[in-house]
Amino acid sequence: MTLPTQLFVDGAYRHSASGRRTTLINPATEETFAEVAAADLGDVNSAVESAQRAWESGWRDLPPGKRTEILFSVSRKLREHLEEIAQLETLHVGKPISDARDEAGLGARVFEYYAGGITKFYGQTIPVARGGFDFTLRQPMGVVAAIVPWNFPFAIGCWKVAPALAAGNCVVLKPASLSPLTALKLGELAHAAGLPAGVLQVLPGSGSTIGDALVTHPLIRKVSFTGSTEIGRRVMELASRDLKRISLELGGKSPNIVFADADWQRAAESSPMSVFANTGQDCCARSRVFVERSIFEPFVEMFVSATRKLVVGEPTKPETQLGPLVSQGQRQTVEEYLSNARKQGSRFACGGGRPHPKGYYLEPTVLLDVGKSDRCWREEIFGPVVCITPFDDEAQMLKDVNDSSYGLSGSLWTNDLRRALRVSRAVQSGVLSVNSHSSVHVEAPFGGFKTSGLGRDLGMTAMEGYTELKNVYVAE
């Protein structure tokens, strides 16, 4: 397998202007395996300017049917290369290969969805009071900067690139420093499938070096960012200077609420993967579990037993369910949370240790008796750690659920329809699933309340976010 190690600009791989490179380490082996070009400010300028030229000289005015054809072709090309994409993803982020295959497939499906969406996305005619003819147009913005994290690098890259291109924009995609390979592959494959040069530029490079330059570049009209709330705030501040459009998909501390009337055994069996999947590095991780007191003890017993059965190991093996954390730094951060939990007197029902001598592995960890003001309860840990707590009263439980700065996702388990509707309305989150742990549907909007974000990815709502709305009035 050849690794993409350059910038992908104007339809070809290129060196960075500075010659600077970023070292990639396989988190499963702790070995260095590649060096990838790191863009600097000069690369940002030239990539954005040439994306603008590609937009003005063709992509903006391409007939919708032609854009549809190209995006379907990108989707087919991605499908031909799913295994290669999955292998690259596993190599740099340590994701279990079965998950990486699913996420590669999801990326291809996202291109299909938006390819089909292009000709089904339109404005309105409005019967304005004074007569005449009034209609709205959805128009592309220009060049969009898409900045993505390392936890679902390929899938989230596709969530942003596909609707932005479908709406008629060009895109500069900046992957996280830890995970540039699948973003570069996306650029290469999209170009091979017929996307014109310059329409999708891929710029690996450090966020602290090129992030501000991208966000403040005068030709960037929209910044679509997924990452931490801390960097999201910075993006929002910088973008406010010239009122750039932004969408922010940020952190989470999502609840999983289990009532005694539910099929709570099914909830207990399935809940460990709702927080530990991707080794807990998931913005939607259900990391605070609220269980009605009458079933608390058997629920915890079943949850812990299901957790102990999870296969933690070499991510390239098909049976592996949890790989390593993405980096040494990420494991250190999570271990600091665990030592804080020990100091605060939380009980470790299982986990907390390192299961393998090599690789950035950490056992999935179940914490009980965590105080509602403890760091593990309040902050996004972004590792395989869950806090489980009992509740007696629905109203108090909802207060505790909503006593969080975040509001991204969550699950609710009950067989009482009225309760399901009442609690669904009350939980302050952008996404919620009842008797299930699903968060993401390509066809439905995804995003957060409060500090979990602004704007929505996926569904046709995302396409709205990559267009300006124009009203045209024609006098009779």
Ligand code: NAP
């Ligand atoms: P991060 O540190 O905020 O980084 C995200 C991206 O921003 C990376 O590409 C990073 O580049 C870049 N960046 C860093 N500094 C920047 C700056 N000053 N200006 C512009 N961009 C900058 O987040 P992460 O650690 O990669 O990802 C974990 C976080 O993402 C978690 O909080 C998680 O909840 C959140 N997340 C949210 C969603 C969602 O949909 N809500 C989905 C996935 C992840 P470098 O890598 O080069 O630093």
